[in-house]
Structure formats: structure tokens, C-alpha cells
Amino acid sequence: MSTGRGNIPEEVIEAVLRQHDIVDTVGKHVHLTKQGKYMKGLCPFHSEKTPSFTVTPERQIFHCYGCGKGGNAIKFRMEIEGLTFPEAVKMMAEEVHIPFDFGVGGGGESSRNPELEQLLQAYEWSAKLYHFLLKNTEHGKPAMDYLKSRGFTDRAIDTFQIGYAPARWDTLVQFLDKRSFDLGAMEKGGLLSSKHDGTGYVDRFRDRVIFPLHNRNGKVIAFAGRILGEGQPKYLNSPESRLFTKSRILYNLHQAKSEIRKTRQIVLFEGYGDVISAWEAGVHNGVATMGTALTDSHAAMMRGLADEAIVCYDGDQAGQAAALKSIPILETVGFTVKIAILTEGLDPDEFIQKYGAERFKLQVLDGAVSSVKFKLIYLKKNHILLEEAGKVAYIKDAMEVIAPLPSPTEREIYLKELAAELQVSFDSLKQECNEKRIAMQKKTPVGDNKDKRWNNGRHKKGQASMPTLLPAYHVAERRLLSFMLQDEEVARYVGDRLGDHFNIDDHAAIAAYLYAYYAQGKTPDASRFISSLQDERLEQTVTSIAMMDTPVWSDQELDDCIREIKKVPLTDEIKQKKEEMVAAERAGDFMRAAHIASEIIALERQ
Known part of the structure; x- marks a missing residue:
């Protein structure tokens, strides 16, 4: 690949x-x-x-x-x-201030790719056009009135480059056509739509407030449009393209990443409106997913910048259910997760408009609760605690959350809170928790992490009960490549005697790359060599080989490895000849059988 x-x-x-x-x-x-x-x-x-x-x-x-x-x-x-x-x-x-002027597109491809460069240029100019139409024309006045009614300031409109796409069918078509953009490529890139009869193109976004979406380097790569007035769909995103993949894009990451890196904390919202309101309220480490649930890719991307994630989703039932689903995704990549609790079923934007910035920061963000506490709050809503049966059912559910916690201190804190809340004995809760843990340990399958069982099925390849014994020639090839990675002289020695006649295709490819690497006058350097490869599988194989402990080489050891490697095709040929000899004997062709026998003897001498 x-x-x-x-x-x-x-x-x-x-x-x-x-x-x-x-x-x-x-x-x-x-x-x-x-x-x-x-x-x-x-x-x-x-x-x-x-x-x-x-x-x-x-x-x-x-x-x-x-x-x-x-x-x-x-x-x-x-x-x-x-x-x-x-x-x-x-x-x-x-x-590290190394000059870098080789453009990178939204999908990470060089912007020297003319098609992508053209599409990025088109998105940048389209964003500027929509922003101009919002701020400076009569067409944009209803959209501007709508934004002001929602609490958007002029500063926010400029910071987030918010725009307006007019109700006409061909505003952007004409704009791009006059500037000689390939309209077919613009349709593929998500800016335009094909007419139903296939005779041309129309604007994809019409009569919508436009929110540009940027990649992490700040380039516009897509749009999100909210319709003015009635109509469906209410929200419309650009389709996925070579620039835009929803599972890899977070709204506002390009502006928020410096604050996220500084604080090692990220605030995750559900929508761009919440991000913008929070930004205006002084929260500059907020991002949002774009029309999709949180993915593993999003989580890995965020984890590279921060250690703690505050999930600040809507306060209604749907928002809280989505927050609950986000917890294992974020914890799996190693985040400390907190959940913001929004009262009255408000979303973050509504809360800020109603109660102001300071209360939002102090009550909602600073008051965010741990993932365990949130799970217990969420579970509590499903039970009527005034009834004994409701209390018992809630305790049973709560144990599913508290018992798996690895820290005895953490378990005790939550059990004490539960005991005080429900007015039951702490000792009885502790006993029930211990019984639950014993039952869990009996059920837990063998794996590399009993406390995070998501991993045990997913990484079975690292858990084989018996290590696989590699054939002698396989070990010899790895050993030889390990020596070659460390010493150019070994590579020359092996090249003269073996060339690329390794039995395993990947090893033959690595050897060929190594010969070429040294031929360019480069010195032994595993990290540098890995960067010269063009294949992820080969990179992993080389890394594994480079980690081997190999002593100082000798001609004798190199010759032993080469001999072991060369034996394989001879052994295969001998096996094939023996099968041919048996077939000749069965057919009664004893002259042929005797001739094959002499060939086998010659091969065995080799």
C-alpha cells in the first residue's frame, strides 16, 4: 500500500x-x-x-x-x-523551523496535484464569495438578520468566515465558469450538482447560511449549509470527496489546536453553532464532528493533541445518549473523559445565550463530571428510587459500572456516594461489589487486559498460546537482513553471493531496497531506510527485523545463513524429482526413473 x-x-x-x-x-x-x-x-x-x-x-x-x-x-x-x-x-x-513549502491538501496529498490544487482554490474563492454576499449585498440581508437573531456577532462571522449562498440556481456555476474552473471536477468535489437531465450543473447550496469547513492546516475543504426558512434538508454538508472525509475532520480544529496543545484539554461539541458560541464565550479549545457520530479516527486525532476530553453535548435525551456512546471511544485511546451536564435540556449555544459566558465556563465546563459519575447519573434516570424495587434495580445497574474499576479507592468513593444517596449500608454495597468482581473475573476470557476487554478479541494475534516456530530459512533470512541493515559491507557480501534470491517475497523486496539505498551512498540507518520505503507492510517487517538482537557478524555466520536460504529451492526441487521418480516407476519407465535418481543424487551433493 x-x-x-x-x-x-x-x-x-x-x-x-x-x-x-x-x-x-x-x-x-x-x-x-x-x-x-x-x-x-x-x-x-x-x-x-x-x-x-x-x-x-x-x-x-x-x-x-x-x-x-x-x-x-x-x-x-x-x-x-x-x-x-x-x-x-x-x-x-x-x-523545528525547517523550511517547508511543499503544499499539503485536505487529504494529505501534495497540492502539486493539479486537480486537488484547483479544487482547493475553488473552495477558497467560493468561501470568500459567500462571505462577501452575506456581508455586502441585499441578497444576504435576511441571512445576516437570522445570524444576528441567533446571537452571532460581526467578529464571529468574520472569524469563522460565515457566508450566504443565494436562492438562485447558478450563482456559483457562473462564478466558477468565468474563472475557467472545470465544472465536472467542481461537481465531483462537492461544490456543484448535476442537472437531472444531465445537461449541465447547478449550485449545490442555495438559500443557505454557509459555514466553511477547514482541514487542520486551515484550508477550506467543504461547506455546511443551514437553510433559511422552511425546507429540507435543514442542514446540508458537502458530500465526501478526495478533500473531505467526515470521520477525519473536526470543525474548528485548525483554530483550536494551539489552545488544545497548550492546555492538553479538548472540548467536544455536537455542532458548529455550539463551537462558535463557545468561542465567543472565551472557550478556544472547542471542536465538533460534522454530521456524523464520533469515530475512532476522530478520537486518535484528538488524542495526539490532548490528554483530557470534555464532552459537551446537548442536554436533551438524544444528546446525553450520544455522550454516553462517546465515552468508550475516547477512553480506548487513553483520554481522561469528563461529561458536561446541561440543565433544562438546553444545548450549549442556548445555555450561553440564556445564562452568559462565565456561568457556562464555571458551571458547565469546570463542573463537568467523570465518565463514571455520568454513567451513574444516566442510569439513575431509568429507576424510580422512591420504591424499594427501583433502588435494588439501580444498585444492580450501578455495580456494573463501579465493580470493573481497577482502583479500590475509586470504587470506595462511588460506593460511599451511593450509600449516602440511597440510605443503604456502605458495608453491604462493598460486599455486593466484591461478589460482582469475583463473578466478573471468573467470566473474563484470557486476554492482555482484563479491565479493558474491548481489546481481548481485537488483538488475538498477539496472544497466541504457543509461539509459532519459524522455518530455519525464514530465521536465516531475517538474521541476514538484520546484519545488512547495520552494515553496508554485509549488504555487498550478500548481494554478490545471494542477490535477491530470498525465499520470502517481502524479504527479497527489502533486500532490493537495501542494495539501492546503499548504492546512493547512504550510511546504515534503520529509521532513514524505513522512510525510503513505499509500502506499509514492508515498513513493519523492517521495523520488526531492526529490533532483533544480533551479535557482531562473521563471514562464517553469513555463509551459514546464505547456505540455509539457498537450500530451500534445492530441497523443493529434490522433493519434486522424487515425486517424478515414483510416478515413472509406477508407469514402468525404469530408464527414466534411473535417470531422475542420478539427478536427485547430484542435487543432494549440492
Whole structure:
């Protein structure tokens, strides 16, 4: 699978790797402890209790023996922040002031791609047109009146580049056509729609307030439109395109990311209206998903910037149910999760308009409760606590939340609150909790993390009860490649005697890449070599091989490995000849059988 490196020069990639030490890069997200020449920690990509995530400072690579992820500092940033290769390199270059003028599009592809460059240009100009029409024309006056009635200030309208698409069918069609944009490409990119009869194009957005959507680098890549007056659909987003993927875009991330990085906290809203109101109220670390539920990609992207997530969804039943669903997604990637409680069923925008900015920050955000506390509040609504049966049912449900908590202190705090709230004995609740834990432990399947069982089925490949014994030639190929990664002289020696005649296709490909790498005059450097590869599977294989402990090589050991590798095609050929000899004997062709027997003897001598 190509990793989409765009047109970034190799010297920029190498400078980025030199300036970003793997231990510093990983250490911002993983607590590492020194073990000999390695650093160990709990893997941030899957849940585990025993550290299998290993960093090798000497070779500037990481590798997890549990889930198999591995690579260099750039690869780590890609995985932890949900970035493409060009996005990660650009971000890392900017952080250490390395000049970077190779544009990156919304999907992380080089903006030297003419089609994407044209589409990005079209979105930027369209956003400016819509914003101008809102602020400076009679057409835009009803939309401006609507925004002012909703509490949007002129400053917010400018900050978020809010605009208006007129009710006409061809405002944008004419605007783009006059500027020689390919209208077919504009339709594919989500700005226009095809006419039903296929004779041309019409504006996709008509009589709507327009909210531009930006990628994390601040480029406009899509629009969200809210209809003025009556009509369906009330909200309309750009369709997904090469620039815009809903599961990878968060509204306002481009403006909020500096504050999020500074505070290590992110506030997650349901809609762009809430984000804008909160921004005006002084909350500058807020983002929202765009017309889709929170995804694993969103969570991974946010986790690269923050440690704590405050979920601030609508106060009605639907909003609170969505907040509940977000908890495991956020906790799985390692967030400390808090949930904001909004009274009277209000959404954040309504709360700010009604009670003001200070009360929103103090009561709603600062008063956000832990995920456990929220689950207990949510469960309580389903029971009538004035009745004994309701109390018993609530306690049973509450134990499902409290008993799995790994910390005895945390369990005790919640049990004491429950005892006081329901006026029941703390000791009886504690006993019930302990019984629940014993029952859970008996049911828990074997896995790498009993407290986070989501992982146990998902990562079975790291939990095999018996390690798979690799064939001798496979071990020899890995060992040889390990030596070759460390020493150019070994690569020359192997190249002369074996070339790319490895038995495993991936190993043959890695050897070919290594010969080419050294032919360019480069020195042994596992991290640098990994960046030269164009295939994710090969990257992981090289990372795994580079982590091997290999002693200083000798000619004898290299020859032993080469001999083991060369034996495989001979052994296969001998096996095939023996089958042919048996077939000749059965057919009564003893002359042929004798001839094949002499060939087998010659092969066995080799």
C-alpha cells in the first residue's frame, strides 16, 4: 500500500528525523522506562497491562510486540494523530523551523496535484464569495438578520468566515465558469450538482447560511449549509470527496489546536453553532464532528493533541445518549473523559445565550463530571428510587459500572456516594461489589487486559498460546537482513553471493531496497531506510527485523545463513524429482526413473 509521500524532498524528511528524537516524540504520549538499551512502555495503540511497546534510541525506531505497529518518529506521529505522511512531515518540520513549502491538501496529498490544487482554490474563492454576499449585498440581508437573531456577532462571522449562498440556481456555476474552473471536477468535489437531465450543473447550496469547513492546516475543504426558512434538508454538508472525509475532520480544529496543545484539554461539541458560541464565550479549545457520530479516527486525532476530553453535548435525551456512546471511544485511546451536564435540556449555544459566558465556563465546563459519575447519573434516570424495587434495580445497574474499576479507592468513593444517596449500608454495597468482581473475573476470557476487554478479541494475534516456530530459512533470512541493515559491507557480501534470491517475497523486496539505498551512498540507518520505503507492510517487517538482537557478524555466520536460504529451492526441487521418480516407476519407465535418481543424487551433493 503506498503511503502517499507527495513530492517532499528526501533531505527534508531526513532533517525532520534528525531533529525529532524518537524517545522525545514517543515520550509525549507514552511513559517510557529504561530497560538496557531499550525503552519500554504501555502501547498507545492497543490496551495492555504488560509493556510490549519498545523504543530503540540507537536505531530511532519503535515497535509493539502486541499489535505489530512500528516505524520511526514520523510513523509514530502519523499513527497517534491520524495524519498522512505529508501532514506529519509538514507539522514536524514547522515545529523545528525547517523550511517547508511543499503544499499539503485536505487529504494529505501534495497540492502539486493539479486537480486537488484547483479544487482547493475553488473552495477558497467560493468561501470568500459567500462571505462577501452575506456581508455586502441585499441578497444576504435576511441571512445576516437570522445570524444576528441567533446571537452571532460581526467578529464571529468574520472569524469563522460565515457566508450566504443565494436562492438562485447558478450563482456559483457562473462564478466558477468565468474563472475557467472545470465544472465536472467542481461537481465531483462537492461544490456543484448535476442537472437531472444531465445537461449541465447547478449550485449545490442555495438559500443557505454557509459555514466553511477547514482541514487542520486551515484550508477550506467543504461547506455546511443551514437553510433559511422552511425546507429540507435543514442542514446540508458537502458530500465526501478526495478533500473531505467526515470521520477525519473536526470543525474548528485548525483554530483550536494551539489552545488544545497548550492546555492538553479538548472540548467536544455536537455542532458548529455550539463551537462558535463557545468561542465567543472565551472557550478556544472547542471542536465538533460534522454530521456524523464520533469515530475512532476522530478520537486518535484528538488524542495526539490532548490528554483530557470534555464532552459537551446537548442536554436533551438524544444528546446525553450520544455522550454516553462517546465515552468508550475516547477512553480506548487513553483520554481522561469528563461529561458536561446541561440543565433544562438546553444545548450549549442556548445555555450561553440564556445564562452568559462565565456561568457556562464555571458551571458547565469546570463542573463537568467523570465518565463514571455520568454513567451513574444516566442510569439513575431509568429507576424510580422512591420504591424499594427501583433502588435494588439501580444498585444492580450501578455495580456494573463501579465493580470493573481497577482502583479500590475509586470504587470506595462511588460506593460511599451511593450509600449516602440511597440510605443503604456502605458495608453491604462493598460486599455486593466484591461478589460482582469475583463473578466478573471468573467470566473474563484470557486476554492482555482484563479491565479493558474491548481489546481481548481485537488483538488475538498477539496472544497466541504457543509461539509459532519459524522455518530455519525464514530465521536465516531475517538474521541476514538484520546484519545488512547495520552494515553496508554485509549488504555487498550478500548481494554478490545471494542477490535477491530470498525465499520470502517481502524479504527479497527489502533486500532490493537495501542494495539501492546503499548504492546512493547512504550510511546504515534503520529509521532513514524505513522512510525510503513505499509500502506499509514492508515498513513493519523492517521495523520488526531492526529490533532483533544480533551479535557482531562473521563471514562464517553469513555463509551459514546464505547456505540455509539457498537450500530451500534445492530441497523443493529434490522433493519434486522424487515425486517424478515414483510416478515413472509406477508407469514402468525404469530408464527414466534411473535417470531422475542420478539427478536427485547430484542435487543432494549440492
